[in-house]
Amino acid sequence: MKNFSFHNPTRLHFGKGQIAQITAEIPPGARVLVVYGGGSIKRNGVYDQVIAALAGRTVVEFAGVPANPEFETLMQAVELGKEQGVDWVLGVGGGSVLDGSKFIAAALALDPGIDPWLIVGNKTPLKSALPIGCVLTLPATGSEANFTGVITRKETQDKLSFKNPAVFPRFSVLDPTVISTLPARQLGNGLVDAFVHTTEQYLTYPLEARVQDRLAEGILSTLVEIAPALLQDQTDYDAQANLMWAADQAMYGLVPLGQPLDWATHAIGHELTVLYGLDHAQTLAVTLPNLLAHTFDAKRAKLAQYGRRVWGLDGDDATVARAAIDATRRFFESAGLKTRLADYGIDAAEAAAGVEAQLTRHKRLALGEHGTLTPADCRAIVLASA
Ligand code: NZQ
Ligand code: ZN
Numbered sequence: 147m148k149n150f151s152f153h154n155p156t157r158l159h160f161g162k163g164q165i166a167q168i169t170a171e172i173p174p175g176a177r178v179l180v181v182y183g184g185g186s187i188k189r190n191g192v193y194d195q196v197i198a199a200l201a202g203r204t205v206v207e208f209a210g211v212p213a214n215p216e217f218e219t220l221m222q223a224v225e226l227g228k229e230q231g232v233d234w235v236l237g238v239g240g241g242s243v244l245d246g247s248k249f250i251a252a253a254l255a256l257d258p259g260i261d262p263w264l265i266v267g268n269k270t271p272l273k274s275a276l277p278i279g280c281v282l283t284l285p286a287t288g289s290e291a292n293f294t295g296v297i298t299r300k301e302t303q304d305k306l307s308f309k310n311p312a313v314f315p316r317f318s319v320l321d322p323t324v325i326s327t328l329p330a331r332q333l334g335n336g337l338v339d340a341f342v343h344t345t346e347q348y349l350t351y352p353l354e355a356r357v358q359d360r361l362a363e364g365i366l367s368t369l370v371e372i373a374p375a376l377l378q379d380q381t382d383y384d385a386q387a388n389l390m391w392a393a394d395q396a397m398y399g400l401v402p403l404g405q406p407l408d409w410a411t412h413a414i415g416h417e418l419t420v421l422y423g424l425d426h427a428q429t430l431a432v433t434l435p436n437l438l439a440h441t442f443d444a445k446r447a448k449l450a451q452y453g454r455r456v457w458g459l460d461g462d463d464a465t466v467a468r469a470a471i472d473a474t475r476r477f478f479e480s481a482g483l484k485t486r487l488a489d490y491g492i493d494a495a496e497a498a499a500g501v502e503a504q505l506t507r508h509k510r511l512a513l514g515e516h517g518t519l520t521p522a523d524c525r526a527i528v529l530a531s532a
Contacts (some may be wrong), residue, residue, distance in 0.1 A: 147354055148405070150403045150404045151415075154291065154314070155473050156292075156314050157316065157318075157364035158317070158318055158394070160391070161321065161322070164320070164323070165196060165319050167198035168196065168279065169200075169201075173203075176379050177206065178206065178235070178236050179206050179208060179227045179234070179294045180196065180207050180236045181236065181238065181250060182209050182238045183210070183212070183242060185209065186239075186283065187283060188325070189255070192238060192283060196238055200236075206230045206232055211242055214305065214420075214451035215243070217263060217297055218299075219246075220250055221262065222508065226309040227250060232254070233366070234245075234280070235254070235276050235280070236278075238280075239283050239284070240284030240332070241284065241296075244280050244288070245278065245296050246297070247284065248293075249308075251275040251278045252265050252313055254275070255312075256270075257372055263299070265308050265342055266307075266308050266312070272310040275312040277309075278315045279317050279319075280317070280318040281319045282318060284324075285322075285325065285390040285393035286427065287393075287397065287426075288397020290315060291315065291318055291394055291397070293313050294308070296416070303420050303421070305416040322390040322391050323385040326386070334481040335426065336393060337373050339427040339430060340365070340369060340389070340392055341369050343396040344362050344369075346409050346412060349448050350445065350515035351406060352404040352450055358405050358449065363456055365392045367429075368388055368454070369392055372388045372392075373477070377482070406516075408513075409513070413510050414524050414528065415429030415433055417500070417501045418432070418501065422492055424490060427483060428483055428484070430492075431478040432487055435474055435478075435531075436528075440523065442468075444518075445467075446464065450463035450467045452470050453469055487531050492505065494530075497531075498525040499525065502524060502525035505524055
């Protein structure tokens with residue numbers, strides 16, 4: 147196990163009715179920028195609960211954060227926040243809204259004269275951010291309890307992340323009943339994103355990090371167990387609660403401690419989203435099975451462990467490892483996600499060249515747990531995803 151330091155300051159309020167906790171978290175008299183997306187929160191009752199909990203605070207609303215939050219849109223929120231002198235940011239939505247809220251809170255505290263785009267990719271130091279609260283409506287990204295944001299700038303074809311402890315949410319509300327109104331496509335996306343966050347931090351090579359391995363296997367097994375129940379009945383509370391907690395824990399920060407980390411599937415996936423507009427999880431479903439095949443020898447031992455412990459497979463390492471990759475693809479498809487580029491009408495040769503060029507431009511030249519995956523390797527992985 148490698149050395150590590152760990153700190154996660156986000157207070158989590160989990161369960162039915164917990165949106166009311168906002169009242170205790172945000173001081174009376176605060177000026178709160180409430181950030182949300184395309185309006186799902188107005189249709190499912192979440193908005194009404196949030197506004198009720200904010201009684202006694204000044205509420206300034208910014209609606210319309212799109213999936214894969216756009217820098218230009220977020221800057222409109224920053225301007226509004228400045229005009230209105232807000233002192234809190236409350237994100238109410240999925241990963242896109244929460245990541246966007248982190249960016250807004252950081253941009254509002256940036257020294258004048260610094261270009262806010264420099265926040266993205268960590269190109270300027272962040273001394274502080276406005277305090278952030280989150281109400282999660284889509285379990286997937288773990289953004290509600292980490293210090294990462296992923297921001298897109300279409301005009302320059304960039305989808306890049308930033309990380310800074312200043313944007314850890316002060317608190318997050320995880321009410322699993324919000325899953326009831328998710329479109330089937332977004333439920334599938336959530337299952338797959340949470341699954342791949344876990345594999346990125348687990349399917350590498352053995353390093354005797356037994357607790358972290360079993361935590362990862364627990365998350366993966368839970369997702370496999372609850373997926374059929376949720377896909378059949380999205381209002382099953384036990385399944386909702388377990389998905390929400392599994393997705394949170396996948397990105398909470400315990401799974402990667404002391405472990406080698408991959409994250410190449412996400413690096414490729416972000417480029418596929420910026421080039422073709424695929425949903426984040428769709429890119430992962432397309433990429434991961436072929437990435438595992440491409441790096442088979444380096445990952446064989448861990449793939450075999452995964453196959454035995456998560457999928458209950460028997461046999462020699464190579465046989466179990468191959469069957470585990472097949473089981474992974476089947477799981478993604480059972481969640482309703484297609485796993486080949488052709489299924490999305492995308493030409494694999496063109497996408498492979500595009501991803502290679504984008505990774506090169508973004509200087510993502512040595513990916514994976516061994517730092518050996520070049521843009522040319524990623525091109526081969528995308529080509530195999532035809
Ligand atoms: O915009 P609204 O109306 O809210 O609708 C959203 C959106 O259309 C809808 N939705 C969310 N909750 C709902 C709901 N519809 C009905 N009922 C509900 N309860 O779902 C759609 C997608 O939402 P979005 O926030 O885009 O999805 P997701 O949570 O998958 O977030 C994806 C973004 O997060 C980034 C991705 O790259 C992508 O930009 N990620 C962030 C990470 C992080 N911060 O740590 C890590 C991830 O790997 C990922 O990169
Ligand atoms: Zn992800």
